[in-house]
Amino acid sequence: MVLQRVFLTNDRQIDSKKEFVLYWVQTGLRIKDNYSLKFAIETANKLNKPLLVVFVLKVFPNGNLRQYLFLKQGLLEFKENLKMLGISFVVKKVENFKEVIRLFNRACLVVTDFGYLRRQRFWRQYFSSKIETTFVEVENNSVFNVKIIFPKKAEFAFQLRKKIFERLAFLEKDFSLPEVRIKERLFFQACDEVKKIFDGLQFKEDVTPAFFIGGEAEAGRRLNLFIEKKLPYYRRYRSDPSKNFQSDLSPYLHFGFISPVTIVRKILKSHSVKDENVFSFLNELLVWRELARNFVYFEPNYDNWQNLPPWAIKTLDRHQSDRRSHDYSLEALEKAKTHDPYWNACQKEMVITGKMHNYMRMYWAKKVIEWTKDWRQAYQWLVYLNDKYELDGRDPNGYAGIAWSFGQFDHPWAERPIFGLVRYMSASGLERKFNIGAYLSKINSLEKAHKESPPERGS
Template sequence: MKNFNSNRVFKRNNHEPNPDGEYVLYWMQINRRFHYNFALEYAVGWANKLGKPLVILEAFSCDYPWATARTHTFMMQGMKEHLEYADRQKLNYVSFVEAEAGQYESLLKKLASNAAVLVTDEYPVFIMRKRNETYPQELEIPYFTVDSNGLIPLGLTDKDPYSAYLFRKIMQKNFVEAFTNPPKQNPLEDLENTDKVELSADLYDGITDGRDSLEKIPEFVSKLDINQEVKPIEWHGGRQAALGMLGAFIQNGLKVYDEKRNDPDEKKTSNLSPWLHFGKISEYEVVKAVLEHQPAGWDLDKITYNNGSTGGFFNGDPNIDGFLDEVITWREVGFHYAHHRDDYDRLDSLPDWAMETLNNHRDDPREWVYTYEELANSQTHDEIWNAAQTQLREEGIIHNYLRMLWGKKVIEWTPDPETALEYLIDLNNTYAIDGRDPNSYSGIFWCFGRFDRAWQERPIFGKLRYMTSDSTRKKVKLKQYLGKYGNQKALL
C-alpha cells in the first residue's frame, strides 16, 4: 500500500507469519465486497509476498445483539451473490451462516490455524470492534485490521473530532490525496498464487457448509433463534442492487439533492445507507460516480481548502457538493469519533455542556411518557412520529429529516436521558437495516448534542437543539408520506 493508505492498516498483535501456514486468510467481516476493498487488497499483498494462495472467509453469526430475520435475509442475499461470483472466478471462498451460536467462531479458528497471516476489516463499533480486540490475543498468527470504510483513513486523525466542522477541515486538507490514492477496482486480479486450497476435512465437522443455507434463505432464516418479528424488506442485499440504487439516484435525485432532500414526499436522497453499512459498495465508488456529474470543465483543481466551511470547497454544482458533504463529512465523522472513543455508545461521551444541561433538566415534568412497546408500535399521540416509526418498523428505514425528529421526541417522551438512549439504540438497531453502524451512534447521539452546540434553553431538552412536529409539518412536504405511513391509530 502506498504511504497515505498505510494509515489504514492496524497491526493488532506481534506474531510472525506462520511459515507452515498454507494460505493467507482474509476474513470479510463488514466491508463485504470483492471490489474497491483496501483490506482485500492488503491481504492479496501478503499472499503475494509469501507466495501463498488466499482464502476468503465470509460468515454470519446468529448470536449477536439485535439479530433479526430482516438483517439475516439482507446479508444472506449478498452472500449468495458472492458465492456465485466466487464460483465463477474460482476463488478460495468459504461462505458460512451459522445455525447455532459458536459454529462461526470454531470455523474461523480452524481456518486461522492453517493460515500464515490473517487480515480483516477495521470497524470502530459493534461486534466487529470487540472481535478485533479479542481475537488477536487468541490467535497465533499476525492479525491485521484494514480500514476500507471511507476516504479519510482512520489512522490519519489522532483524536476524536468533536464537531463536523473540525472533521471537515481534516477532510478538506486530505481529500485530493485520498481521492487520488483509491482502492483498486479488482484487487484479486493481482493475486499471483491462484492454487485451489484443499480445506481440511474437519472444517465443517458437525455443521453444514454455507451453500445449503444460501440456496433456501427464507426457510433457513425462519428456523433461527433470532427476532422473527422484524421481517425482511423489499430491498435486495447484494452489490448489484447497490450499484442500481446509485445509478437511479444519479439519474433522479442528485441534481436536486440540496433542494429536495428534506422533503419525504420527494424521495430524492440516495437510499444507499443499507449497502454502505454492509460494505456492498465503497464510499470511494459513490464519490467518484457523483463527481463525474459535476458541470463540464470541473476538475480536482477547482477544489479550494475552505477552513471547514460547507460551501466553497468542491466549487461545483451545489446539489453535488451538498451530497458529498453528507456522504464524506457526516458519514466519516462518526467513524473517526468511534475509532478514538470506546465510550462512543454511552452518555458519558457527550460534551460537558450537553451532559450538564440534560442533568439540569432531568426532573422536568414530561407531558407524555411512553413505554418501549408503545413507541415500537407507533402508539403515540403524534401522527408524524408514528408515521416515521411505522416506516422504520415495516421498511427498515426512516427518511433522514424525520429521523432527527424521531430521535429528538424520544428524549421528550421518556423519564430520563438514560431511558431515552436505551430505547433509541434498541429501536434503531432492531429495525433499521442500516443500524449497528457508526452512523447509528452519530445520529442518535447528535440528538443528545454530540457534534452540535448549545441552543436556547427550554424544558426537558435544556440547551439541546429542539425540533417539533408542528414546525416539521410546515417546513417539509409530507402529504403522501403521511398517506402511506400515517394511518396508525393514535393511542390517545
C-alpha cells in the same frame, strides 16, 4: 501522498509453510474497491499460496430476520463473484471461537476489515493476540482511516471537514484486483449449503424483511440511479420526507456491499466538488459519516448517555422534572401509538421498510426525549429501536445520530422546557417546511400494501 489502509495488529511472523492466506471478511462483502481482498490476493500471490475467504457467522444479540436475510442475499452474490475469480469462500457458523482460532492458525497470514465498534474491536484484539500467525487489518469501509485523519475525539464536524476535502485529491484514482495465481479449491460449500445455514438461524425478535434487496449489484444500481436522477436536486430536496432524494445507500454501506470510495470516485468522475449538490452530499457521506467513525472509535460510551458533553447532561438534568405533555411506554412507542401522526408515521416507516427518512430520524429522536420521563431512559430506548428496526442500524452513524439528538456535536440553543439548552424540533416546523400531509399519505399507502401482502420471509 498515499493513503494508509493496511495496519499490522500483532508481531507474529508470516509462516510461508502454512496452507493458505485467509481473508476473514466482515464488512467487505463486495469485489469492487475491496482493499482487504486486494491485499489478501497480493499477499497470497507473493507467497505462492491459495486464498481462502471466510465469513464467520454468529448471531449477534437481538439479531433479527430482517438483517440476516439482507446479509444472506449479499453473501450469496459475493460467493459467486469470488468463484469466478478462482477464490474459495466459506460461511462458517460457529458456537465457540476455538475452531476459528484453529482455522486461522492454518493460515500464513490473516487479513480482515478494519473494525470501529466495540464488539468488532474486541474480536480483532482477541484473535490477534490468540493466533500464531500475522494479523492485519485493512481500512476497507471509510475513505480515510480514523487514526490518520484526526487521531483523537472530534467535537464538531468542522474539525474534520477541511482535512477531508483537502485529502480528496489523494484518493486512489482507480481500483483493480490482481489475478489470483493459485486457483485451488480449498473447501467446497454449495450455495444451498449457505442457504441452509441461514435458514437454520433462530431469532428471538420477529422483524419482517425490509424493502431492500441485499448485494453489490443492487447497491451499484442504486448508486447509478442516485447520480442520474437525484443528485442534481440533492441539496434542495434531501431533507424533504415527502420526496425521496436521498441515495438509500446506507444499508449497503453498513453491510459493506458498496464502498464509500466507489461512491465518491464515481461522482467525482462526472461532477465537480464545487457543485453545491455534490458538496452537500459529500458533506454527509464523508464529513458526517467519518465523524461518526471518529466518535465510536475514540468514545467508549458511544451508545449511552455518558458520552454527552457536560453542558448537555447538566441542562437535561436541570429539566428532568419538567412536566411532560405525554409519557409513553416503550411498547406504545414501538407500536406507533402516540398522539402525533407524524411521529407514528416515521416509526411505521422504519418498522415496515427498514429505513426511516433522515429528517424524520431527527424529529423521531427529539420527540422520544420530550415524551419520556427520564431522558436517560429515552436514550436507551432510541438505541434499542434504531438497532432493531433500521437496516442500517448498529452502525457508527446511528450511535452518532442519537448522540447528536441529545446535544453531541451541537452547541447550546435557547433554553426551553424539558430540553433545556438542547436543540428542539416541533411538529409545526415540519408543517412549515414540507408537505407533511404527502408524507403521511405515502406511509399510509405503504402500511396498507404491507398488510395486504406481507413480504416473503425466505427469499
